[in-house]
Amino acid sequence: MHTIVDKVQLTEGIFKMIIKAPHVAKSWKPGQFVVLMVNENGERIPLTIVDGNFYDGTISLIFQVVGKTTALLASKNVGEQIYSIAGPLGKPSEIKRYGKVALVGGGVGVAEILPQIRALKQVGNDVIAIIGARSLNKLILVEEVKSICNEVYVCTDDGSYGFKGFVSDALKKLIEEGREINYVYAVGPVPMMKAVSKVTRAHNIKTVVSANPIMIDGTGMCGVCRVIVGGEIKFACVDGPDFDAHLLDFDTLESRLKTYIKYEKKAFEDFTRCQCHV
Ligand SMILES: Cc1cc2nc3c(=O)[nH]c(=O)nc-3n(C[C@H](O)[C@H](O)[C@H](O)COP(=O)(O)OP(=O)(O)OC[C@H]3O[C@@H](n4cnc5c(N)ncnc54)[C@H](O)[C@@H]3O)c2cc1C
Numbered sequence: 001m002h003t004i005v006d007k008v009q010l011t012e013g014i015f016k017m018i019i020k021a022p023h024v025a026k027s028w029k030p031g032q033f034v035v036l037m038v039n040e041n042g043e044r045i046p047l048t049i050v051d052g053n054f055y056d057g058t059i060s061l062i063f064q065v066v067g068k069t070t071a072l073l074a075s076k077n078v079g080e081q082i083y084s085i086a087g088p089l090g091k092p093s094e095i096k097r098y099g100k101v102a103l104v105g106g107g108v109g110v111a112e113i114l115p116q117i118r119a120l121k122q123v124g125n126d127v128i129a130i131i132g133a134r135s136l137n138k139l140i141l142v143e144e145v146k147s148i149c150n151e152v153y154v155c156t157d158d159g160s161y162g163f164k165g166f167v168s169d170a171l172k173k174l175i176e177e178g179r180e181i182n183y184v185y186a187v188g189p190v191p192m193m194k195a196v197s198k199v200t201r202a203h204n205i206k207t208v209v210s211a212n213p214i215m216i217d218g219t220g221m222c223g224v225c226r227v228i229v230g231g232e233i234k235f236a237c238v239d240g241p242d243f244d245a246h247l248l249d250f251d252t253l254e255s256r257l258k259t260y261i262k263y264e265k266k267a268f269e270d271f272t273r274c275q276c277h278v
């Protein structure tokens with residue numbers, strides 16, 4: 001069991017939780033994730049480790065409510081328990097000195113690039129962040145990102161704040177203006193990561209994305225998280241989640257994410273109706 005020690009709502013439908021998980025806090029690295037079960041009968045969901053504190057044994061998770069399990073997690077409060085947290089899982093991100101790097105985050109993906117921002121900065125890179133959301137009321141962590149990066153570009157699809165347009169458009173603009181960028185790391189919805197990949201492929205800039213397929217065990221046994229990378233099948237939980245964006249088959253990833261949509265919708269509706277917390 002893992003006690004929730006802090007809970008903050010960052011914006012509509014997005015929460016940050018700090019949870020006791022000493023076994024994860026002592027050994028996690030940027031790019032890794034946990035598989036969490038809110039209660040004994042619940043499903044297992046993967047969430048990125050946004051931060052970890054070796055000394056007090058806590059980890060930070062930031063999640064968006066999109067279905068039953070994330071809604072159930074959001075219903076938990078400080079002092080309550082999470083049934084199980086397995087991790088750290090997945091391969092850590094490759095952190096090295098590239099020179100000028102651009103970190104691109106969309107929606108809750110802004111939280112997921114935070115560990116890479118810190119780590120890439122720490123090893124001496126010049127870090128540009130391009131972060132965005134549909135609208136101002138969906139933007140998260142702007143001040144936090146600004147406090148670490150050399151430069152930050154904030155985008156909203158509807159123009160309610162910052163650059164009007166997608167994060168991939170802002171990245172394209174920077175590259176076309178002649179800015180030197182040696183490495184790009186992007187996390188967000190599949191269409192966003194696909195668009196970023198298209199922009200950087202045209203300029204031959206090494207680009208890595210964090211793939212987000214449905215996962216069950218998170219340890220390479222069930223095969224649910226399979227993705228196609230360079231024509232080969234890979235399991236995102238053990239071979240990733242980071243993959244070369246120019247080799248990842250985004251269309252297959254997107255279509256596999258829709259496999260259970262009918263059941264996910266029904267489970268969320270039932271949960272919202274009864275709030276039975278099971
Ligand atoms: C390695 C990894 C790290 C992740 N880290 C985070 C994180 O830090 N914060 C966060 O908010 N989310 C993260 N996700 C996504 C998160 O796991 C899903 O949103 C969650 O499993 C949804 O569970 P649910 O029961 O609430 O919704 P479901 O009922 O399972 O799904 C509801 C809707 O969300 C979509 N969905 C389901 N699973 C995923 C998924 N893996 N990625 C994108 N959409 C999905 C479904 O297609 C459906 O439309 C991560 C996923 C992976 C694979």
Ligand code: FES
Nearest residue numbers: 218220222223237
């Ligand atoms: S989640 Fe089961 S093999 Fe990856």
